[in-house]
Each structure stands twice: as structure tokens, then as C-alpha cells.
Amino acid sequence: MEKTRRVDIVSKVLAANDRIAAENRRTFAGAGVVVVDVMGSPGAGKTMLLEATIERLAGSARVAVITGDIATARDAGRIARHGVPAVQIVTGEFGGACHLEAGTVAEALGRLDLAAVDVLFVENVGNLVCPAEFDLGQDARVVVLSVTEGEDKPLKYPLAFQVADLVILSKTDLVPHLDVDMEDLRANVREVNPRAEPLEISAKTGEGMDGWVSWLGLVRSKKC
Amino acid sequence: MEKTRRVDIVSKVLAANDRIAAENRRTFAGAGVVVVDVMGSPGAGKTMLLEATIERLAGSARVAVITGDIATARDAGRIARHGVPAVQIVTGEFGGACHLEAGTVAEALGRLDLAAVDVLFVENVGNLVCPAEFDLGQDARVVVLSVTEGEDKPLKYPLAFQVADLVILSKTDLVPHLDVDMEDLRANVREVNPRAEPLEISAKTGEGMDGWVSWLGLVRSKKC
Numbered sequence: 001m002e003k004t005r006r007v008d009i010v011s012k013v014l015a016a017n018d019r020i021a022a023e024n025r026r027t028f029a030g031a032g033v034v035v036v037d038v039m040g041s042p043g044a045g046k047t048m049l050l051e052a053t054i055e056r057l058a059g060s061a062r063v064a065v066i067t068g069d070i071a072t073a074r075d076a077g078r079i080a081r082h083g084v085p086a087v088q089i090v091t092g093e094f095g096g097a098c099h100l101e102a103g104t105v106a107e108a109l110g111r112l113d114l115a116a117v118d119v120l121f122v123e124n125v126g127n128l129v130c131p132a133e134f135d136l137g138q139d140a141r142v143v144v145l146s147v148t149e150g151e152d153k154p155l156k157y158p159l160a161f162q163v164a165d166l167v168i169l170s171k172t173d174l175v176p177h178l179d180v181d182m183e184d185l186r187a188n189v190r191e192v193n194p195r196a197e198p199l200e201i202s203a204k205t206g207e208g209m210d211g212w213v214s215w216l217g218l219v220r221s222k223k224c
Numbered sequence: 225m226e227k228t229r230r231v232d233i234v235s236k237v238l239a240a241n242d243r244i245a246a247e248n249r250r251t252f253a254g255a256g257v258v259v260v261d262v263m264g265s266p267g268a269g270k271t272m273l274l275e276a277t278i279e280r281l282a283g284s285a286r287v288a289v290i291t292g293d294i295a296t297a298r299d300a301g302r303i304a305r306h307g308v309p310a311v312q313i314v315t316g317e318f319g320g321a322c323h324l325e326a327g328t329v330a331e332a333l334g335r336l337d338l339a340a341v342d343v344l345f346v347e348n349v350g351n352l353v354c355p356a357e358f359d360l361g362q363d364a365r366v367v368v369l370s371v372t373e374g375e376d377k378p379l380k381y382p383l384a385f386q387v388a389d390l391v392i393l394s395k396t397d398l399v400p401h402l403d404v405d406m407e408d409l410r411a412n413v414r415e416v417n418p419r420a421e422p423l424e425i426s427a428k429t430g431e432g433m434d435g436w437v438s439w440l441g442l443v444r445s446k447k448c
Binding site: 006009013041042043069070071072074075097098125126127128129130146148149150152153155156157158159171174177178179204 | 230233237265266267293294295296298299321322349350351352353354370372373374376377379380381382383395398401402403428
């Protein structure tokens with residue numbers, strides 16, 4: 001198949017996705033739910049961040065999570081243990097596999113009572129490339145990059161960082177054991193997205209969690 | 225676009241890829257070059273493994289590397305510093321972005337003198353999902369999983385592990401600083417691919433490099 005034909009097909013897929021994303025956005029606005037799309041590589045620490053976040057928001061916001069994976073319902077299981085609604089999307093069943101789309105999120109919404117939710121996190125498939133291309137109807141997008149992944153990743157995978165409203169550098173407790181140059185990493189984030197000052201977090205030690213919870217509060221207050 | 229139509233398009237793309245992969249395989253066989261496709265998440269340690277491998281193979285095999293990235297020629301720059309031919313494929317220019325395809329590899333071959341190469345490593349785009357679907361014409365496929373990514377990744381991203389001839393668990397020097405359960409991780413690799421006994425490697429300390437070099441020798445001897 002020649003290149004122009006493939007680009008044309010991709011454009012049609014993205015246009016169809018954007019229409020459903022706009023519907024999702026209206027649904028979320030109508031229900032007064034703030035929605036955050038959480039992207040990142042496999043093992044970036046997305047699920048652990050959400051587990052810590054649920055504990056921090058307990059009592060101040062009703063949280064729910066949609067998790068996307070190619071196989072298994074492990075992440076939804078981890079989330080549900082914290083006593084919040086968790087819906088697993090297994091993308092292997094959709095033929096799409098490597099990312100969530102607005103349509104798969106719309107289907108998952110049928111399994112959630114949005115009237116009982118204040119903040120909905122959508123944990124995307126672990127992939128630093130494809131999820132960035134698909135609007136889900138979220139209010140904000142976060143990309144989680146583990147410090148173990150190296151300084152150059154924002155430059156090598158720019159789109160995820162460019163579409164993100166917030167960049168989280170995770171697993172900072174490991175920095176003393178790595179050769180990572182944090183100043184270089186921060187500079188590379190700023191180079192691809194000057195408005196996304198990186199937030200450094202260890203869900204394990206709690207470092208940076210205050211800043212993350214404050215940022216979530218700002219996103220909520222903007223929507224109200 | 226309805227689902228059956230999209231599945232049909234994907235099938236056509238994969239069939240076209242397989243035809244070019246078969247041509248690549250004939251080219252490699254004709255030149256007596258052993259080709260290893262190296263897959264893994266962003267930051268799994270693919271480039272550093274190849275840098276250490278080049279040093280280990282110096283004098284016993286003429287190595288070349290094709291590296292795939294969405295943006296920048298950083299990886300080819302790192303490889304070239306070790307004195308071997310390195311060709312960077314920037315997939316952002318191909319509209320494909322998230323993985324290498326047989327056609328992009330075929331184009332890169334035009335920039336390599338295969339007569340002067342014994343072992344060609346193809347370092348795929350950092351992505352634990354999409355590269356696994358595309359045959360490049362290689363002799364063997366390796367998936368590199370950093371121990372920092374967690375025990376559950378083989379179960380959650382099964383295809384890359386199922387198509388791999390070898391699974392490398394990288395960055396093992398970090399194990400003492402992580403909560404990772406290595407026995408659980410090894411069991412999960414075996415569950416998705418019983419023939420791919422995982423090899424544990426730290427390119428930093430040199431642990432496991434002997435086993436990796438021996439495995440490469442086996443792949444070469446099978447081809448001769």
C-alpha cells in the first residue's frame with residue numbers, strides 16, 4: 001500500500017476518533033467529572049502513581065479509574081483493591097491493541113456510574129508513542145516518564161511530551177543508583193514542551209505527591 | 225470506520241510487509257549476514273546493551289547497527305562512537321513512527337556495505353507493542369525488558385515475548401534497589417513463551433554478557 005493511501009486512512013481514523021472524543025467531553029462536562037489521561041512507557045509507574053493518588057484523594061474526591069492493557073485485568077485489580085471503581089479495557093479484544101481510543105473509552109463508560117465520580121483517571125496502554133495521537137475527551141493529559149528510562153526520551157518520543165499538560169518524572173527514589181543526569185532530563189522536557197515544567201515524584205517515598213495533588217486541584221477548579 | 229474494514233487494512237499492511245521481509249531475508253542470506261532484531265520499551269537499555277556487545281565482539285565479528293527512532297539520530301551517534309557502521313532510521317519521516325517495517329529496513333540497507341558485515345543488529349523503536357507485529361527479515365528476535373519495568377510486563381504485553389527467540393532481563397544491577405520479584409518475573413516470561421529462558425544482563429557491570437555472546441554465536445553457527 002503506497003504511503004499517501006496509508007496517511008489518508010490514518011487521517012480518517014483520527015477524524016472518527018475526534019468526533020467520539022468530543023462526545024465523551026460533553027458527557028464528562030454534563031456529569032461534572034474531571035478526566036485525566038495518564039500516558040507513559042510500560043513500567044513507567046502509572047498504576048503505582050494512581051494507587052498512591054487514590055489514597056491521597058480519599059475523602060476529598062470520589063475517584064474512578066479506567067485502565068487500558070493489551071492483556072490481563074491486573075491493573076484494574078490493583079486499583080480496585082483501593083476501594084474505587086476500576087474498569088479494565090483489554091485492547092487485544094478491539095484489534096487496536098497499542099493505545100486507547102475515544103470509542104473504547106466510551107464503551108467503558110457504560111460500566112461506570114459517572115454521577116458518583118469527581119475525578120476519572122484513564123490509564124492508557126503502556127506505550128510512549130501511539131496513545132499521544134488519540135484524544136479521549138479528557139480535560140488534561142499527563143505523561144509519566146521513569147527516571148530509569150534515561151535523559152533522552154523527551155527528544156526521542158516528542159509527541160507524548162508535546163501534547164501533555166504535565167510531565168511527571170517518576171521513581172525519583174532510584175536516582176542515586178542511576179547514571180541519569182536530572183538537569184539534562186529537565187532541560188530535554190522543556191525543549192520539547194516549554195509549558196510543561198516537570199514534576200518529580202516517587203510514589204514509593206511520597207516525594208512530590210503534594211505538587212501532583214495541587215495540580216489536580218487546579219485542573220478541577222478550572223473546570224468548575 | 226467499522227472494525228472489519230480496519231482489520232482488513234491491517235492485514236494488507238502486514239502482508240505487504242511480509243513480502244519485503246522475505247526479500248530482506250534473501251539479501252541477508254546472500255551476503256552471509258546474521259541479523260538480530262532488538263525490541264523493548266523506551267529506556268529498556270537496548271542501545272547500552274548494543275554498545276557493550278560491540279566492545280565484546282570486537283575482533284571476532286564485524287558488527288553494524290540500524291537504529292530506529294521517531295526523532296533524533298542520538299542512538300546512531302552513540303553506536304558510531306564505537307567505530308562500527310550505524311544507520312539511523314527516523315520513523316517520523318515515514319508516517320509509520322511507532323515501529324520499524326521491512327521496507328524502512330530495506331531502504332536503510334542502501335546505506336550499509338553488507339559485504340563488510342557479519343552481524344547486523346536492528347534496534348527497533350522503543351515500544352513493547354507494535355514492533356512485534358512486523359517481520360523485518362531477521363534471523364532472530366530479542367526482547368529486552370528492564371527489571372525496573374516490573375514483573376507483570378510479559379503477561380500484559382505478551383506478543384513481543386511470544387515472538388522473541390531470547391528474552392533479556394536488563395539492568396539487573398538495580399535489583400537490590402527495587403521491589404521486583406525476580407522469580408515471579410522469570411515465571412511470567414516462561415508462561416508466555418516456554419522456549420525463551422530469560423537471560424539476566426547488566427551491561428553496566430558485565431553480568432550475563434558471556435551468555436549473550438554465546439547465544440549470538442549459536443545464532444551465527446545455525447546460519448552458516
